[in-house]
Amino acid sequence: xxxxxxxxxxxxxxxxxxxxxxxxxxxxxxxxxxxxxxxxxxxxxxxxxxxxxxxxxxxxxxxxxxxxxxxxxxxxxxxxxxxxxxxxxxxxxxxxxxxxxxxxxxxxxxxxxxxxxx
Amino acid sequence: xxxxxxxxxxxxxxxxxxxxxxxxxxxxxxxxxxxxxxxxxxxxxxxxxxxxxxxxxxxxxxxxxxxxxxxxxxxxxxxxxxxxxxxxxxxxxxxxxxxxxxxxxxxx
Numbered sequence: 001x002x003x004x005x006x007x008x009x010x011x012x013x014x015x016x017x018x019x020x021x022x023x024x025x026x027x028x029x030x031x032x033x034x035x036x037x038x039x040x041x042x043x044x045x046x047x048x049x050x051x052x053x054x055x056x057x058x059x060x061x062x063x064x065x066x067x068x069x070x071x072x073x074x075x076x077x078x079x080x081x082x083x084x085x086x087x088x089x090x091x092x093x094x095x096x097x098x099x100x101x102x103x104x105x106x107x108x109x110x111x112x113x114x115x116x117x118x
Numbered sequence: 119x120x121x122x123x124x125x126x127x128x129x130x131x132x133x134x135x136x137x138x139x140x141x142x143x144x145x146x147x148x149x150x151x152x153x154x155x156x157x158x159x160x161x162x163x164x165x166x167x168x169x170x171x172x173x174x175x176x177x178x179x180x181x182x183x184x185x186x187x188x189x190x191x192x193x194x195x196x197x198x199x200x201x202x203x204x205x206x207x208x209x210x211x212x213x214x215x216x217x218x219x220x221x222x223x224x225x226x
Contacts, residue, residue, distance in 0.1 A: 034215075036163075043206065043217060043218075043219050043220045044155070044157075044163065044206050044208075044217045044220070045217065046208075046215040046216065046217060049215070058213045058214065058215075060214070061119070061214075094162055094163075099168065102151060102168065102169075102210055103151075103210035103215060104153035104165060104168050104208065104210055105153070105155070105163070105165060105208070106165055106174070108162040108163055108164070108165075109162065110161075110162055111162060
């Protein structure tokens with residue numbers, strides 16, 4: 001099982017950025033998927049998760065209304081559209097596959113770094 | 119939102135010693151929906167335990183989890199050099215998932 005994130009970079013406050021995650025080696029379409037972030041030197045913060053068919057999407061209060069999670073089961077890919085970025089959104093963003101029955105993070109990618117700075 | 123509080127913030131022990139890490143939830147976790155992760159600096163987290171007491175695939179049996187309701191414990195019976203890392207608990211009792219702030223396990 002492998003997850004590879006991409007799309008990170010340096011962006012100005014208020015701007016938008018889209019992260020992608022390519023999945024391989026497991027049955028992507030039958031697992032919930034999530035994004036988790038970690039600010040430099042800080043702990044883990046759950047950002048969002050999406051169900052198999054995208055019927056449900058859940059967000060942390062800190063990103064609700066600004067971030068949108070989506071998936072393409074034909075392409076085994078997960079995305080996170082981030083808008084209205086703030087300095088405190090600066091973090092390593094990890095893509096994760098949730099457990100087959102419950103919402104723990106079973107498989108993790110290596111992450112992609114997002115830096116929001118003027 | 120369920121708040122998870124881990125203690126201690128930092129634990130200093132020597133290889134071969136026993137480590138006990140605590141995670142307390144602000145309310146009862148349904149079905150003990152608590153996971154533990156290990157994170158070595160510069161790496162992604164790794165899943166250790168699910169359902170409070172069930173080891174994830176490939177996790178050595180020196181790791182064990184216990185607890186129920188609001189109080190949970192991760193125990194490492196005899197520390198190996200590769201166990202010195204940061205440990206996080208995570209609850210999945212609610213759709214709004216939360217993590218504890220982490221416990222840093224350092225070499226004494």
